[in-house]
Amino acid sequence: MRKTAFITGASSGFGKAIAEKFAAAEYQLIISGRRKDRLSELSEKLQREFKTPVHITAFDISKKEEVWKAVELIPAEFQYVDVLVNNAGLALGRDYFDEALIEDWEIMIDTNIKGLLYITKAVLPKMIEKSAGHIINIGSISGKEVYEKGNVYCGTKHAVNALSEAMRIDLLKHKIKVTAIHPGAANTEFSNVRFKGNQQLADNVYKGYQPLEAEDIADIVLYCASLPERVVINDLVVTALAQANSFYLFKE
Numbered sequence: 001m002r003k004t005a006f007i008t009g010a011s012s013g014f015g016k017a018i019a020e021k022f023a024a025a026e027y028q029l030i031i032s033g034r035r036k037d038r039l040s041e042l043s044e045k046l047q048r049e050f051k052t053p054v055h056i057t058a059f060d061i062s063k064k065e066e067v068w069k070a071v072e073l074i075p076a077e078f079q080y081v082d083v084l085v086n087n088a089g090l091a092l093g094r095d096y097f098d099e100a101l102i103e104d105w106e107i108m109i110d111t112n113i114k115g116l117l118y119i120t121k122a123v124l125p126k127m128i129e130k131s132a133g134h135i136i137n138i139g140s141i142s143g144k145e146v147y148e149k150g151n152v153y154c155g156t157k158h159a160v161n162a163l164s165e166a167m168r169i170d171l172l173k174h175k176i177k178v179t180a181i182h183p184g185a186a187n188t189e190f191s192n193v194r195f196k197g198n199q200q201l202a203d204n205v206y207k208g209y210q211p212l213e214a215e216d217i218a219d220i221v222l223y224c225a226s227l228p229e230r231v232v233i234n235d236l237v238v239t240a241l242a243q244a245n246s247f248y249l250f251k252e
Helices: 013-024 036-050 064-072 102-130 151-170 190-194 199-204 214-225
Strands: 004-007 028-033 054-058 083-086 134-138 177-183 235-238
Touching: 004 013, 013 028, 013 036, 013 083, 013 214, 028 036, 036 054, 064 102, 083 102, 102 151, 134 151, 134 214, 151 177, 151 235, 177 214, 190 199, 214 235
Parallel strands: 004 028, 004 083, 028 054, 083 134, 134 177, 177 235
Antiparallel strands: none
16 A cells, blocks of 8 residues: 655655655655646656656645645545655745845745644644654754844744754654754755746856755655654755855855
């Protein structure tokens, strides 16, 4: 019987790569995001290449009512989620605190913190019912160190780090695993979103070194989910070879 993985933010970047890795590992999938067209394209590809069942659900993870409705409408054969990958998240703007837009702050808080809380809370009852499951939270190196102009984005990812630790403690009695994975610089749509479509600024982030690729993180997520029942990786910081932490990056 196939296990079930629920991957948020699956329409691009880490989420798309994670969905592909889990499909190749013979999981059936629930993939979510806001862009239904991209989810449909991914679903068709995964079913064609891996013959895996896929349920797509398009909603805004920052809206509690949409999250609850989407989870309620999951077909019976997908409802017992073995692995929840909380990947949906974003950065908006890179500005000094006093110059940043409150609207950007609110979107990051609503998506990166509230969205993670909503979907986890909605999926948990079935995990608790069977005393098994694995929650994998995609954080960021920004959740370990605060850098200039990172302010609220760093704050939201520090929250993901703290919430992952709290979940691990509180869910011990239910035998549910919790893993936090904190990537450094990675070549995805992340910077394009952060700089609001300014491709030149986005490209400059990755000049002079080889960043992580989405597939690198996807491999790590699948590895964490594939360990024996007795083993839990609680916390991982992952960077490219050229990056030591949030501050030190060697560019050619």
